[in-house]
Amino acid sequence: MNRSIQARSNVKPDRRKLSDVARHVMLPKDIATTGWPKVEAQARLCGIEYDGWQRQLGRCILGKTSDGVYAAGIGSVVISICRQVGKTFLIGTMIVMLCILSDYPLKVLWTAHRTRTSDETFKFMCALVRRKAISRFVDGEPRRANGQQEIVFVNGSRVMFGARENGFGRGFDSVDIEVFDEAQILTERALDDMIPATNAARNPLIVYMGTPPKPSDPSEVFSMRRDEALKGDSSDMLYVEFSADKDADSDDRRQWAVANPSYPHRTGEAAILRMKKNLGDDSFRREGLGIWDETTVSSAINPQLWTNGTVEQRANGDVTSFGIDMSPDRSALAIGACMKYSDGTAHIELAEYRDTKRHGTAWAADWIAQRWPKTAAVVIDAQSPAMVLLPELKSRGVKVMVNTTNGMGQACGRVLDMLTAGTLKHLPDEAQPQLATAVANATTRPIGKSGAFGWNKAGSDIDISPLVACTMALQGAWTTRRNPNRRQHVMH
Numbered sequence: 397m398n399r400s401i402q403a404r405s406n407v408k409p410d411r412r413k414l415s416d417v418a419r420h421v422m423l424p425k426d427i428a429t430t431g432w433p434k435v436e437a438q439a440r441l442c443g444i445e446y447d448g449w450q451r452q453l454g455r456c457i458l459g460k461t462s463d464g465v466y467a468a469g470i471g472s473v474v475i476s477i478c479r480q481v482g483k484t485f486l487i488g489t490m491i492v493m494l495c496i497l498s499d500y501p502l503k504v505l506w507t508a509h510r511t512r513t514s515d516e517t518f519k520f521m522c523a524l525v526r527r528k529a530i531s532r533f534v535d536g537e538p539r540r541a542n543g544q545q546e547i548v549f550v551n552g553s554r555v556m557f558g559a560r561e562n563g564f565g566r567g568f569d570s571v572d573i574e575v576f577d578e579a580q581i582l583t584e585r586a587l588d589d590m591i592p593a594t595n596a597a598r599n600p601l602i603v604y605m606g607t608p609p610k611p612s613d614p615s616e617v618f619s620m621r622r623d624e625a626l627k628g629d630s631s632d633m634l635y636v637e638f639s640a641d642k643d644a645d646s647d648d649r650r651q652w653a654v655a656n657p658s659y660p661h662r663t664g665e666a667a668i669l670r671m672k673k674n675l676g677d678d679s680f681r682r683e684g685l686g687i688w689d690e691t692t693v694s695s696a697i698n699p700q701l702w703t704n705g706t707v708e709q710r711a712n713g714d715v716t717s718f719g720i721d722m723s724p725d726r727s728a729l730a731i732g733a734c735m736k737y738s739d740g741t742a743h744i745e746l747a748e749y750r751d752t753k754r755h756g757t758a759w760a761a762d763w764i765a766q767r768w769p770k771t772a773a774v775v776i777d778a779q780s781p782a783m784v785l786l787p788e789l790k791s792r793g794v795k796v797m798v799n800t801t802n803g804m805g806q807a808c809g810r811v812l813d814m815l816t817a818g819t820l821k822h823l824p825d826e827a828q829p830q831l832a833t834a835v836a837n838a839t840t841r842p843i844g845k846s847g848a849f850g851w852n853k854a855g856s857d858i859d860i861s862p863l864v865a866c867t868m869a870l871q872g873a874w875t876t877r878r879n880p881n882r883r884q885h886v887m888h
Contacts, residue, residue: 410661414452414636417657419686422625422635423456424467431458435493442493442529449657450486456634457490457603466601471633474579474621475605478638478655478686479671480663483605487575488521491555494573496533501552504573505593509581511559517577518545518557560586568593572600579606582617585826608639608682611689611837611858614829622688639686646672646680655685678857696840696851701815706824710745713737717773717876718747718764719868721861722782726752729760729782730830732865736772736873741819744866746831761785765792770880773872775799777864797872805848807871808840820870834863 414421432455436446446454453475459467477483495502508514522538525531525547535548544564545557558564560582565574571593576582582604594600609615625635640655652659652668659668672680681687719732733747748763760782764774774789776782777799789796799807814820825832838860841852851867853860 410447410449410657412448412657414449414456417449417638418453418636419639420626420635420637421456422628422630422633424459424471424634425631426461427456427459427467428462429460430455431460431494434497435490438493438497439489442527444489446486447657447662450482453486453636454490456636457601459634465599468632468634469600471630472602472604472621473634474618474625474636475603476608476618476622476635476637476639476686476688477605478607479683480667481638481656481658482662484517484520484577487603487605488517488524491573491575492521492524492530495549495553495555496530496551498551498553500598501554502572503553503568503570503597504555504575505565505568505571505590506555506557506575506577507560507565507590508577509560510578511562513578514545514557514559514564521547521555521557565590565593570596572597574600574602576602576604577606579604579618580609580615581606581613583614584616584620587617608686608688610679610682612833637686639688640681642687642690644681644685644687646677646685651685655687676857695836696838696849697812697815697835699836702822702835704818705815705821707743707821708824710735710743710821710823711737713743715772715873715876715879716767716770717775717869717872718767718771719775719865719870719872720760720764720782720785721777721780721864721868722752722757722784723859723861724781726781728752728859728861729755729757730861730865731760731763732862732867732869734866734869734873741821742814742870742873743821744870745823746828746862746866749830749862757785758788761788761792761794764789764794768792768794772878772880773797773869773876775868775872777804777868779804780864795878797876799868799871801843802848803871803875804850805843805846807867808850809848810870810874811867814870822866828862830859831862831866834858834860838863 435454435458436451457473461467475483491504495504506517508517525534525538533549535550539546539548546554548554566589574590574594594602604618604621606618609618621633622635624630625633638655638657640651644651656663668684671684675683713735715736717734722729729750729752730746731748733745735743750759774794775797776786786796811820837853837858839852840849843850851860851864
């Protein structure tokens with residue numbers, strides 16, 4: 397028996413209601429009945445007990461209108477919940493009971509963003525269905541083939557697992573239930589590829605569950621649904637949020653209990669401390685305490701102006717320059733490129749972005765050196781950790797322009813001025829997501845007392861090195877005196 401399942405059976409159920417432990421509970425309208433009692437009765441026969449708040453959440457998820465369809469079947473179920481609460485236990489056991497009880501073959505897709513998360517969920521579900529009271533409903537052993545994991549039941553129902561980062565979830569039809577785990581990493585575009593799978597289902601149900609997103613997460617789906625729920629704009633959605641107080645002290649055990657209804661009776665202090673140690677302060681507030689970031693900090697770069705500068709393809713042009721930057725923690729190295737045109741316009745893009753823990757930094761010197769004969773400028777800011785590359789670049793014959801503090805203010809101002817004037821172009825955000833994330837989360841910091849500014853980041857876990865690298869490339873293109881005198885120029 398899986399240890400986590402065994403451990404649960406030895407703990408007395410918590411009788412608190414959902415309203416006692418959740419910060420927000422927004423119900424869909426017209427709930428007349430619920431499919432939960434049958435699910436709970438079957439679960440009890442299988443030796444599974446639920447806490448009080450889980451029972452009420454289950455009742456809400458499976459709430460139905462008077463005509464028998466799920467009340468949240470259109471707007472979906474959205475659960476914002478921190479880690480180490482037991483959401484996989486609740487949703488997983490509920491799905492298994494629904495598959496057992498269904499009078500027609502139920503098809504369920506369970507996707508996570510990361511392969512590791514999907515594998516962990518599948519492992520938990522395999523342990524669950526191998527329990528003696530459940531295994532008799534399962535058709536053979538759980539299957540794992542061709543990157544797809546599957547549990548099949550004797551009545552034809554099946555649950556399929558996979559990671560969205562591997563493309564899982566597309567191409568299915570007549571799916572009855574879709575579970576989007578790690579929903580904080582889910583774009584509208586990706587969702588458009590997967591949601592049509594439920595269109596032909598008799599009584600479809602879609603469940604999104606995740607933690608509050610980091611600023612760098614592509615979280616428009618999760619964030620938009622939360623906004624709709626809190627504004628009262630979605631009467632056909634179930635929205636439930638578990639979180640500590642906004643001003644919570646991350647070390648306050650009472651706030652741990654506010655955020656996590658499974659602490660301390662199911663999730664012990666050691667588990668929370670371990671998570672806290674492995675996450676930074678900002679990440680622990682989101683993932684450990686369920687606290688959403690304030691959205692009052694606006695980006696230094698106007699989103700509409702940035703969007704207006706989008707082009708599908710870079711135009712061939714004149715002189716190319718490069719900028720190099722490295723994140724403060726030295727975990728990533730970015731090379732930005734700028735092509736300057738004779739009409740005073742320019743195109744910037746992220747040429748390279750690599751994890752230094754995997755790739756080191758020497759590759760960047762080689763990459764630049766190969767292109768140096770046809771390059772107008774290579775720029776590194778004097779305060780950047782990327783200055784470590786200076787000796788290696790010089791040894792390869794590359795003449796590096798070291799940007800000064802005043803130059804940084806000039807460079808950042810030029811980016812904003814050119815975006816406003818419509819003279820700075822870039823590729824679509826989906827083609828260079830790291831640059832898009834940096835732009836969306838860049839704030840400013842003052843430089844001196846003259847009104848000049850440099851880029852800053854909105855959160856501790858944001859990497860703006862792609863934006864800084866492109867800014868340095870633009871600065872080089874405008875200030876260099878070097879002209880490689882070539883007819884055709886390739887950026888990278």
